[in-house]
Amino acid sequence: MAVIIKVYGGFGNQLFCYACGYAVSKLNQVPLIIDTTQQDNDPSREVEIDKLNISYQQRITFKKSKNLFGRVILNRFRLRKYIGWNTMSIVEKKPYSFDKFVFNIGNRNVYLTGYWQSYKYFDEIRDDLLDLFSPTYTVSxxxxxxxxxxxxxxxxxxxxxxxxxxxxxxxxxxxxxxxxxxxxxxxxxxxxxxxxxxxxxxxxxxxxxxxxxxxxxxxxxxxxxxxxxxxxxxxxxxxxxxxxxxxxxxxxxxxxxxxxxxxxxxxxxxxxxxxxxxxxxxx
The missing domain is CATH 3.40.50.11350 (Rossmann fold)
Structure with a gap:
């Protein structure tokens, strides 16, 4: 079993994504995998949380196809290949609201998609985040x-x-x-x-x-x-x-x-x- 979290958006949104994924994985005592594919294919924004003291078991990323067939079929096929064919996808239902059922992953891999913008997802593990969200780069x-x-x-x-x-x-x-x-x-x-x-x-x-x-x-x-x-x-x-x-x-x-x-x-x-x-x- 594993929790796979899609990490995307600006720096603040990347933090929300990671924090939720980390909290769900810790509560369920399963590995955390991050998927940065969307962000790695966005030239306007980079993955900035990799300059922090974050931990995860694996990072998923691949170069997306830009033609019509690639966008509609091939990219989805590649993602499924990386996350597993039987992995359950959970999409955020209501932005800025807490959904406690996200933590009930059962005996399966789950792939979380959303920004998960509520402190309630991770407030219990805030002390962990204070350490994880610290810089590993050289501060000016x-x-x-x-x-x-x-x-x-x-x-x-x-x-x-x-x-x-x-x-x-x-x-x-x-x-x-x-x-x-x-x-x-x-x-x-x-x-x-x-x-x-x-x-x-x-x-x-x-x-x-x-x-x-x-x-x-x-x-x-x-x-x-x-x-x-x-x-x-x-x-x-x-x-x-x-x-x-x-x-x-x-x-x-x-x-x-x-x-x-x-x-x-x-x-x-x-x-x-x-x-x-x-x-x-x-x-």
Missing amino acids: KDMLNLKKQVLNCNSVAVHIRRGDYVQIGCAVNMNYYDQAIEIILKKIENPIFYIFSDDMNFAKQYFKKFKGIECVLIQYASKNKTLDDFFLMASCKNQIIANSSYSWWAAYLNKNIEKIIICPQLDFWKDDFYPGRWTEIVM
């Missing part, structure tokens, strides 16, 4: 210097995602950040806001309206900027996250016992999606 010196700063002050990571979110119309209204910063100022003495964004010019202009607060725009040289930013964000003592699985995970891996995490409650990002101890702002 600039990041390490900034990490020392955030660990020695009342640091608040603020993630403002723009870029593709603005283009497709799902960027969070900035009123959310107004409310979140107001909450932080009431609860934390002398906070320092560390700003993470893919549009620093926008973020810089936004924070100009706040008088008397200290802000640091996160900009430095790194060969692994996406991951360095992620681990720096997770090292901050508190977080104001975006509607992003990337900053969701940075907040979830925050080791500060007294942390304050503020998150946007959307129509679909609520209930099983956020841990109950987080502060949700209704959008």
Whole structure:
């Protein structure tokens, strides 16, 4: 028996996939196999969790055929050959919701497809994830210097995602950040806001309206900027996250016992999606 988890999407979604697969395999005491085929064939995004301290028994990957016959028949045949002809496929039924029956795999191999975006799938093994989701690559010196700063002050990571979110119309209204910063100022003495964004010019202009607060725009040289930013964000003592699985995970891996995490409650990002101890702002 084995649990085979499809790992795909952006970095945050890759973490959700792996975490669920790992939890199901550990509970059932069976090996974990990851399938990164889709991601390995996507030139726009790479498999980034392989730079972390993750464990698995086997990794499935193959070059997909791009012609019509290959897409319709051959790729499916190849996948079945790798995962086993009798393997049961379980597809996520409802996004952002917990399905406890995923853990009831019985006496068989299972192939899990979905993002599995609920903390309830893996909250019991969070301590494992704190170790598994640690870097195995060489972290940049600039990041390490900034990490020392955030660990020695009342640091608040603020993630403002723009870029593709603005283009497709799902960027969070900035009123959310107004409310979140107001909450932080009431609860934390002398906070320092560390700003993470893919549009620093926008973020810089936004924070100009706040008088008397200290802000640091996160900009430095790194060969692994996406991951360095992620681990720096997770090292901050508190977080104001975006509607992003990337900053969701940075907040979830925050080791500060007294942390304050503020998150946007959307129509679909609520209930099983956020841990109950987080502060949700209704959008």
